[in-house]
Amino acid sequence: MSWQTLAFFFATAFVISATPGPNMLLAMSLGLRFGARRAVWGGIGMCVALAVMAALSAFGLGALLSTSVVAFEVVRWAGVAYLTWLGIAAWRAPVEPAGTRDTTAAAGGEGSPARLFLRGLLVAFSNPKALVFMGALFPQFIDAAAPLAPQLGALVATMIVIEFGWIMAYATGGDRLAARLTSASAARGLNRLTGGLMIGAGGLLALARRV
Structure with a gap:
């Protein structure tokens, strides 16, 4: 693979990564609710899932989803249900006093690294279009005459670095917005904004179609 490629x-x-989608909307919601530092764990979960999906696409599972209506729809609607559930939970979350966001989240377990990692993992896995898309995108940049593994490794590593950078950009934006909201009514609005983002992410996934 050449440097130009x-x-x-x-x-x-x-x-592509900069475009708002389920992953980026989750990143912003995590930044809003838990802060950018905790959102890192959700970002790691999303990137691990994307790396696994990239490997699966190399084995042709992306092509399987693109041709199997049933498989694609099952994964897609499971993702829609999960994102909507997250959105409703965030919308109905109790209002927390200003300055206690990180402490409350950690004490309750919801903002623990393991929970946030799992949330990011599941949200990324719930988008079958990502797997189909990677299966269609990667071959456009691969030289068939050169060894496959090093090329896939370079493409996946590049994609993960870019994705994580954008995830943290969205999370930081959400964190800074949350820092400006200190009143109880603003905190309530913050919860609803977070919930709305996740429900919106579910809506985007519901509109997804096989490529």
């Missing part, structure tokens, strides 16, 4: 893939992945 890798640079073109970098530019393509950069633009």
